[in-house]
Amino acid sequence: MPGSWTHVAVTWDGDRSGGIRCYRNGSEVPTSVALDPPGGFAGLNDTVPLSFRIGTFNNVAGNYDVRIDHLSVWKGVLTAEQINADFLATTTTTMTVAIDIKPGSNPNSVNPRNKGVVPVAILTDNTFDAATVDAATVRFGATGTEAAAVRSSLEDVDGDGDADRLFHFNTQATGIRCGDTAAALTGETFDGHMIQGTDSVKTAGCK
Ligand SMILES: [Ca+2]
Ligand SMILES: [Ca+2]
Ligand SMILES: [Ca+2]
Numbered sequence: 641m642p643g644s645w646t647h648v649a650v651t652w653d654g655d656r657s658g659g660i661r662c663y664r665n666g667s668e669v670p671t672s673v674a675l676d677p678p679g680g681f682a683g684l685n686d687t688v689p690l691s692f693r694i695g696t697f698n699n700v701a702g703n704y705d706v707r708i709d710h711l712s713v714w715k716g717v718l719t720a721e722q723i724n725a726d727f728l729a730t731t732t733t734t735m736t737v738a739i740d741i742k743p744g745s746n747p748n749s750v751n752p753r754n755k756g757v758v759p760v761a762i763l764t765d766n767t768f769d770a771a772t773v774d775a776a777t778v779r780f781g782a783t784g785t786e787a788a789a790v791r792s793s794l795e796d797v798d799g800d801g802d803a804d805r806l807f808h809f810n811t812q813a814t815g816i817r818c819g820d821t822a823a824a825l826t827g828e829t830f831d832g833h834m835i836q837g838t839d840s841v842k843t844a845g846c847k
Pocket of ligand 1: 742744
């Protein structure tokens with residue numbers, strides 16, 4: 641679909657009259673759908689040699705602005721189950737990002753009874769820009785699924801010159817309990833990649 645990543649697979653068993661199968665995001669679609677401009681990604685050219693094209697339609701180059709971030713070619717015809725498994729493996733890849741609970745503090749003391757907020761930063765580095773995180777998708781807590789952010793801002797929390805993403809979470813919503821030694825953050829980037837990070841905590845006020 642326009643504007644989003646699509647997992648495209650085509651198999652051919654050598655039979656020119658009916659041996660072509662097309663899959664989009666792990667599900668088989670008719671070859672006529674794969675060729676259809678609203679699908680927007682692929683064309684099959686049933687001439688000699690048989691070829692599979694991405695980013696063209698009716699063999700006219702440049703119809704679509706297509707980016708390819710991964711290409712695999714197999715010797716042999718994958719089954720529908722194998723293609724769906726590959727799609728699921730591709731789309732559930734999670735990036736690990738660096739987070740800092742209570743930036744500037746170490747250890748990261750959290751009082752589970754506290755009625756306030758706990759600050760957590762996603763750090764920007766050479767491979768990850770924290771500004772790409774969709775704040776609405778971010779969760780933080782004992783397992784990384786608990787609290788949604790009550791505030792989010794871009795700040796250079798570690799003073800290294802790049803902008804990090806600072807969130808605040810209601811401590812009571814994090815599910816952090818006395819004795820916990822780590823907490824996790826999960827979320828998604830605006831282009832749909834899953835992210836996760838963990839940092840240590842030291843619970844306080846637990847007597
Ligand atoms: Ca810290
Ligand atoms: Ca940095
Ligand atoms: Ca920074």
